[in-house]
Amino acid sequence: MVETKNLVAKIVNSISEIPKTSWDACNNASANSSPFLSYDFLNALEISGCVNAETGWHPQHVVLYNTSDETDILAVMPLYLKGHSQGEYVFDHGWADAYERAGGRYYPKLQSSIPFTPATASKLLVKDCNNRQTYEQALISSAIQFARNAEISSLHLTFVPEREAASYKDMGLLIRNDQQFHWFNKGYQTFDDFLNALSSRKRKQIRKERRTALENGITIHHFSGDDLKEEHWDAFFEFYIDTGNRKWGQPYLNRQFFSEINKRMADKIVLMMCERGGDYIAGALNFIGSDTIYGRHWGCIEDHPCLHFETCYYQAIEYAINHGLKCVEAGAQGPHKIARGYEPTKTYSAHYLRDEGFHKAVENFLQMETREVDAHIEYLGERTPFKKGD
Structure with a gap:
């Protein structure tokens, strides 16, 4: 003391x-x-x-x-x-x-x-x-x-x-x-407004990536608040464990943690889940702050071209624009985010x-x-x- x-x-x-x-x-x-x-x-x-x-x-x-x-x-x-x-x-x-x-x-x-x-x-x-x-x-x-x-x-x-x-x-x-690499909302009203701020080549690249991500019959759903159910967390935890084991070994979070945050703060969470053929195959966990959406964890059990870019980066940007948020923080590392409109930030x-x-x-x-x-x-x-x- x-x-x-x-x-x-x-x-x-x-x-x-x-x-x-x-x-x-x-x-x-x-x-x-x-x-x-x-x-x-x-x-x-x-x-x-x-x-x-x-x-x-x-x-x-x-x-x-x-x-x-x-x-x-x-x-x-x-x-x-x-x-x-x-x-x-x-x-x-x-x-x-x-x-x-x-x-x-x-x-x-x-x-x-x-x-x-x-x-x-x-x-x-x-x-x-x-x-x-x-x-x-x-x-x-x-x-x-x-x-x-x-x-x-x-x-x-x-x-x-x-x-x-x-x-x-x-x-x-x-x-x-x-x-890190953060995306900043410069008064955009739509995702197209954001794209129009980019060079023509980069604009075309992003549109192509977004089409490619969904070509295999994939649909992306957003779950938040009362819409978040334990079955969503069951699926997401499988993605989290599979991707974590392949990337760095033992993941830090256990299954109980996701149930605890679902009970306590589901209104501050947006879970973006990718569905194909009636099954969830990938997902990205986001938290919502006063003016920022934070991308935290991504996982998948099927690999599809550009799906990671779409789910983690473009969906987060679109969510920020639609909800009037100023920033997307997409986690640590990742110079590849620059081509997706994220800027280096000290x-x-x-x-x-x-x-x-x-x-x-x-x-x-x-x-x-x-x-x-x-x-x-x-x-x-x-x-x-x-x-x-x-």
């Missing part, structure tokens, strides 16, 4: 120790509140057993309240004690290896992130916007003090907004950059390293890495499919 003036920060081992209304009041105070930082999403991860000490994601959430009223929660911060670097999408395996070869102990480390979810969102959830800066600094200071007291090597905050990254830098944390993470010598070595590395990231984003930005001058 850490006290600062009239504020007290404590660590809890499960989000269930915090009232749902209190956590969501903090998350919803942001104009861009994230569905992934809702109580329901994070609790579903814990209830299903995807996130716990055994999986290497031990919850250590920070709760900030006033000394005069412990029930009045002012701010919260999702935080995990991690025994590995899996499921983060900001890769620090090289840091861990270098530190341990030098005789240090990198794990466990503290990680403030959305497990298995590379989506940008504030991890400092503050109920009172008038005192946002004070409470944000109290949360960070408390997490750093926790690391120092427990002799933990490091604290990492991944996929943070650019505004927060600047604040972390002022507090002495190291800032790391990477890139991402930010912040890092506290307790060992001063290690801090300096990583700082030098990040200076070089940042130059490479900036150059790569500039290079890719010149190769988007949009008409020149737009």
